[in-house]
Amino acid sequence: MHLPETGTVIRALVLAILCVAVAPAAAQNPWGVGPPPSRPATPSAAPTPAPGEGGAVPGFMRPLVERIAAGQREMNRTISRELRAVRESGSTKALLAVTGVAFLYGVLHAVGPGHGKLVVSSFFVAREARVMAGVLTGTAISFLQAVTSIALVCGLGVVLGQHGFDVLGRSVWLETLSYALIVAIGLVIAISAARGAHHHDHGHGRVGAGMILAAGITPCASALIIMLFALTNGVLLVGIGATLVMAIGMSLTVSAVGIVTIVGRRTVMVVLPGSPRLRGWVSTGLSVGGGVIIAVVGGLLLAGAWARLG
Numbered sequence: 001m002h003l004p005e006t007g008t009v010i011r012a013l014v015l016a017i018l019c020v021a022v023a024p025a026a027a028q029n030p031w032g033v034g035p036p037p038s039r040p041a042t043p044s045a046a047p048t049p050a051p052g053e054g055g056a057v058p059g060f061m062r063p064l065v066e067r068i069a070a071g072q073r074e075m076n077r078t079i080s081r082e083l084r085a086v087r088e089s090g091s092t093k094a095l096l097a098v099t100g101v102a103f104l105y106g107v108l109h110a111v112g113p114g115h116g117k118l119v120v121s122s123f124f125v126a127r128e129a130r131v132m133a134g135v136l137t138g139t140a141i142s143f144l145q146a147v148t149s150i151a152l153v154c155g156l157g158v159v160l161g162q163h164g165f166d167v168l169g170r171s172v173w174l175e176t177l178s179y180a181l182i183v184a185i186g187l188v189i190a191i192s193a194a195r196g197a198h199h200h201d202h203g204h205g206r207v208g209a210g211m212i213l214a215a216g217i218t219p220c221a222s223a224l225i226i227m228l229f230a231l232t233n234g235v236l237l238v239g240i241g242a243t244l245v246m247a248i249g250m251s252l253t254v255s256a257v258g259i260v261t262i263v264g265r266r267t268v269m270v271v272l273p274g275s276p277r278l279r280g281w282v283s284t285g286l287s288v289g290g291g292v293i294i295a296v297v298g299g300l301l302l303a304g305a306w307a308r309l310g
């Protein structure tokens with residue numbers, strides 16, 4: 001299967017991001033910078049993102065998910081309070097507190113169930129990879145989500161003067177694009193494996209880059225909230241820094257998921273008894289299964305996002 005050059009994919013995705021994120025808002029405010037948000041995002045007003053933003057969770061996991069959500073709400077209050085302190089007094093202590101909480105926020109956010117970790121783990125179940133690939137993939141996805149969140153708030157909140165809830169609403173368009181791309185990449189992986197296609201390094205690289213872009217262009221809800229708090233309190237640069245620090249925490253958890261999956265797949269293939277032919281069948285089965293899981297997860301998320309658009 002012929003895949004387009006990575007540079008072409010990146011340019012197309014950047015254009016698509018700009019279209020789906022900015023065009024609807026520009027239609028409502030075509031004259032540039034608008035007034036500051038009249039409905040500030042506060043801990044009581046801004047919705048706390050569900051851990052992992054992945055929808056319903058199994059019953060046995062609900063207590064853990066509820067604890068994570070409670071921890072996120074408390075961190076929301078702490079970050080909002082410390083950002084106000086930074087605005088009012090320029091306190092170095094408050095700045096350090098924002099940075100530390102943002103890092104913990106990133107780790108806690110990534111610990112919850114979510115499509116990012118499931119996609120990463122399924123991707124490395126489907127493809128044999130080096131451990132460093134798990135680190136790079138987890139880091140790239142986490143930072144791309146943070147950068148997308150920063151761009152969304154700066155573009156819609158600062159340039160177009162959109163309200164906090166409007167910014168959160170516009171993020172659904174990017175989620176829809178992201179999930180559609182995840183479905184497509186999952187199908188490419190599954191179909192290629194079923195056909196017995198042998199990818200060279202450049203083929204792996206293109207699919208890997210596509211997966212990073214697909215999973216990474218979904219704005220992180222936690223990062224959006226931090227940015228909206230910072231925008232409301234007039235300390236946008238502090239919010240950008242805190243969001244990038246949060247991405248570091250996220251990358252640690254997501255990278256660990258990738259590493260564990262890579263090592264697990266490699267261990268299965270090493271200890272598997274039988275002939276090379278059997279190993280080949282198992283490897284193909286893992287590749288097809290991983291691709292199918294990615295496509296199914298993407299499809300369910302796409303259906304949910306599409307329903308919210310309506």
